[in-house]
Every structure is written in structure tokens, then in C-alpha cells.
Amino acid sequence: MRARSWHASNTFRHTEFPPERLAAERELSVSVCLPARDEERTIGPILETLLGLKHQGVVDQVVVVDNSTDGTAEIARNLGAEVHDQECLLPELGPVLGKGDAMWRALGVLTGDVICFLDADTDQFGPHFACGLLGPLLCRDEIAFVKGYYRRPFRIGEVTLPDGGGRVTALTARPLLNLFYPELAAVEQPLAGEIAARRDLLERLPFVTGYGVDIALLLDAHREAGLDALAQVDLDVRQNAHQSLRELAPMAFAVLRALATRLERDGRLTGALPSTFLLADEDELQVLSADAVERPPLAELRAAA
Numbered sequence: 001m002r003a004r005s006w007h008a009s010n011t012f013r014h015t016e017f018p019p020e021r022l023a024a025e026r027e028l029s030v031s032v033c034l035p036a037r038d039e040e041r042t043i044g045p046i047l048e049t050l051l052g053l054k055h056q057g058v059v060d061q062v063v064v065v066d067n068s069t070d071g072t073a074e075i076a077r078n079l080g081a082e083v084h085d086q087e088c089l090l091p092e093l094g095p096v097l098g099k100g101d102a103m104w105r106a107l108g109v110l111t112g113d114v115i116c117f118l119d120a121d122t123d124q125f126g127p128h129f130a131c132g133l134l135g136p137l138l139c140r141d142e143i144a145f146v147k148g149y150y151r152r153p154f155r156i157g158e159v160t161l162p163d164g165g166g167r168v169t170a171l172t173a174r175p176l177l178n179l180f181y182p183e184l185a186a187v188e189q190p191l192a193g194e195i196a197a198r199r200d201l202l203e204r205l206p207f208v209t210g211y212g213v214d215i216a217l218l219l220d221a222h223r224e225a226g227l228d229a230l231a232q233v234d235l236d237v238r239q240n241a242h243q244s245l246r247e248l249a250p251m252a253f254a255v256l257r258a259l260a261t262r263l264e265r266d267g268r269l270t271g272a273l274p275s276t277f278l279l280a281d282e283d284e285l286q287v288l289s290a291d292a293v294e295r296p297p298l299a300e301l302r303a304a305a
Helices: 002-010 019-025 043-055 072-079 099-106 128-139 167-180 213-225 245-265 298-304
Strands: 011-013 030-036 061-066 082-085 114-117 145-151 153-156 159-164 195-198 230-237 276-281 284-289
Touching: 002 011, 002 230, 011 128, 019 128, 030 043, 030 099, 030 128, 043 061, 043 072, 043 128, 061 072, 061 099, 072 082, 099 213, 114 128, 128 145, 128 195, 128 230, 145 213, 167 245, 195 213, 213 230, 213 245, 245 276
Parallel strands: 011 230, 030 061, 030 114, 061 082, 145 230
Antiparallel strands: 114 195, 145 195, 153 159, 276 284
């Protein structure tokens, strides 16, 4: 019943937050960040849209945190975005350990009171992706963390099915939430990379460095701020490239491990968690590391300095 009540009160449509409303009502500064890796095909249209929102007064800063070998960074700079090589952010910590690490390090160059993270590989990107996520934060004082959700068509070669994407979400993340965090069972897409949050909350959260970052941020935001401070926004449709089942298996394990680590932290799970994932590779087993590093909350680092 708690999840049903939250779904009714804290689920929004992107159409509730047009650019004109946000530009007129917002009192907080806004940064939008795109972690990017070899996204020269999609980065241009996305940035043109976001920089248009900057011109309209919806956002103040558009940043690309880049880890590319193609022309992604050059395209972004030519369009007028602020571009940072992810390896140049806190280099004293060594190589960046995945998307979550890049997001955590990016907090040091993002200046907004509200921070929005968007994926850089979205086809048919529109302003509603940013506006929808930012809307509850800029228009509702009690909201601190927002997740996007959408229908995900499944594309196989030249054929696109109307639904069927988000397989790790459907088969791993949502069943886990229903079982261990039933108050979060109404979160439509806990693994969505489209999130927005108040800076002061993000600085109080640890960041998983690997693929588990999205579910970990959701669980930690819920623990830190409470269910009523969370919201989700329907962003209609998102189309991106899909991975093979073989590639999804380690991702699903990373999601499971991030959740299990939090159960362990809260005293709900005991025993050492495995640090490797065995993946069948024809006639032999491939051993993959699953012992993801977690970056500590930035607020703790500042307090210790």
C-alpha cells in the first residue's frame, strides 16, 4: 500500500513541466551532465537540444564528461558544451573505474544546486528528457531525487519491436526491489540512467563505480531522504542500442551485488559476498571481477579534509 500511495502522488508526466514553466518558476541553478564514451553519432543532437534549453533559461551549465576515442569531445566543444576528459578529474585517484566513478568525479566541476545526469546514447532525444527530470525538483520543494522511466522498444537489426528493452530491469532489478525493498516496488525503471537530484543529497551519497550505480543511488537516496522525497517522471519512449544476453549477465550480477551490499550494510545479509563472476565462454569459464569500488560521499571527504 505504501508503494501504491507513492506511485499515485509522486509519479509525473513530462508534459507537466514545459521549458517555459521551468524558466519562469525556477529559483535554483541547474547543471546537466552527460557521461559519454564514443557517442559521436548521438551527442550532437542531444547537445543542440540541451544548449537550446540553456538559451531559454532552463539550465545554467551543460557538461560532457568524456571517455572517447572517436570525435565525441570535438563535436561537443564545437557546439559550445563544457567538456572534461574524465581521466583529468581527480587524477590522483588513478584511472576512472566506470560510469559511476565518472559521475562522482564530475560533481567537482558541476556548479548547479540541482544536477541532472543524462545518457549520451539516446536516439530521438527531446527537451522533455531534461525538463521532465528537473520539473519536480524545481517546482516541488519536498522532492530531492528524480528517476526517469519510459517505454523501451527492442531493436534487432532493422526490426524494432514496440517493447522488450530493459531486460535487466524486468528480470533482475524490479524483482529484487519487490522482494527486499517493497516500498520501492512502484519505481518503474530503477536502472534508468536519467536522474536528477539536489546537489546536497548527491554529496551525501556513496557512488558505486560500476554498472550498479543506478540502483545503488536509488537505494541510498531512499535511505538518506525517505520515500516521500523521491519521484519518477514518464519520459515516453527511449531508444538506444541493446546488448546481447551474454553482455547483460555481468550487468545483472553487478545490480544484484550493489543491492546485496546494502542489505549487508543494514544487517539484513551476512556472509562474505563473492568478488568474481564466472561467465561461460564456450569450453571454459571466464572470470570477471565484480568487486566494485564505492566512492565515499563527498560531504565526508570535505569534513575529513
